[in-house]
Amino acid sequence: MTLEHRVRERLSAESGAELTGFERLPGGHSGLTYRAVTTDGTYVVKAVPEGREAIGRHDMLRQARIMRALAPTEVPVPRIVVEDDSEPAWFAMEFVSGESLEPVLDDPAVAPEIAAARMRRAAEVLPRLHAVALGTVPGIEAALTPADELARWARTLGAVPPELVTGGDRLLELLGNRIPEPLAPTLVHGDYRLGNIIAAGTEPVALIDWEIWSAGDPRVELGWFLVFADGTNFPEVGRTVPGLPSAAELVDHYRTGGPALPELTWFDALGRLKMAAIMGHNLRRHREGRHHDPDQEKLPATIDRLIETGTALLAG
Incomplete structure (x- = not known):
């Protein structure tokens, strides 16, 4: 039975809604994403890619689980409508209207005043996520420390040919020389940015992509x-x-008068290393012919800038 037929049957059984349209949406490297139009409204369906195991980024029901857990909190998330654990697993959630655009990267360009307002609001919403009691989150694994994070990204960087991430070893060394002591663990999204926040005007209305x-x-x-x-x-x-x-302003919006966050410069530099490693990995896959995308040839200048600025933050 095709995914479309499975979605049609479950939505009908759950709500009596009739499926009138089903189309795949662009993107979706970790999972397949579809728009499902019904007589009762529009939903978004996320499914495990055919032939993939439902683990890690491909575990769609894990995403549904965290959104269900967050539904009664102040963190804005889409409402989960249906979950189906038969293989390949999928879930349906409400379609939330708005824009999810990264102002410095995505097209179309966002008006500067709107982009600035959205960024400030995102900084103010993030503490809501970090305030969620971990005991209310089902199936949560042991927390990663800053040392764990650095080790993880050192492995990612190490899988990239050194010539694609020039200076990355130096930045990695500087990060390893002064690993901060961990703060009390919180729930983290893992890829929190405007590109993963649906905004209605300037207001965040849904935090998405919980892979x-x-x-x-x-x-x-x-x-x-x-x-x-x-x-x-x-x-x-x-x-x-x-x-x-x-x-500095975004950190102030995040803290809203709370205690200072020690050694944030280290985490700023770590973020740059992470992005450089991801881009280096993508560039390597392109050049090896594993994922042909000529736009990847634009990445070297950004990789260099991220490594240079990250190094300057710590070397200074």
Whole structure:
């Protein structure tokens, strides 16, 4: 039975809704994403790719589980409608109207004043996620420390040919020389940025793409978010958006008068290493012919900038 037929049957059984349209949406490297139009409204369906095991990023029901757990909290997430654990597993969630665009990277370009407002609001919403009691989250694994995070990304960087990430070994060394002590672990999204937040105007209405949620140090998430606050981090592949809030301002919006967050510079540098490693990995796959995409040839300048600025943050 095709996925479309399975979705049709379950939605009909659950709500009596008749499926009138079913189309695949672009993207979806970790899972397949579809728009399901019914007589009762529109839903988004995420499914495990055919032939893939439902583990890690491909575990669709793990994503549904965290969104169900967050439904009664102040973290904005789509409402889960149906889950189906027969292989390949899938779930359906409500379709949330709005835009999910990374101002410094995505097209179409976002007006600077809207981009700035969205970034400030995202910084204010993030503490809601980090305030969720871990005991209320089913199936959560042991928290990763900053040392764990660094080891993980050292492995990713190590899988990239050194000539594609020039200076990465030096940045890795500097990070390893001063690993911060962990803070109390929190729930983390893993890829918190405007590209994964649906906004209605300037208001965040849904945090999406929960492939890599976990427990961890909240500063790791904040450091990653800050990488996208400055378009100069992405030469040739991004744009500079005038008027975006500075990293310091975003941290202030996140803290809202709370205690200082120690050693944030280290986490800012770690975020840059992570992005450089990801881009180096993507460039390697392209050049090896595993995922042909000529746009990947624009990445070297950004990789260099991320490594250079990350190194400067720690070497200074």
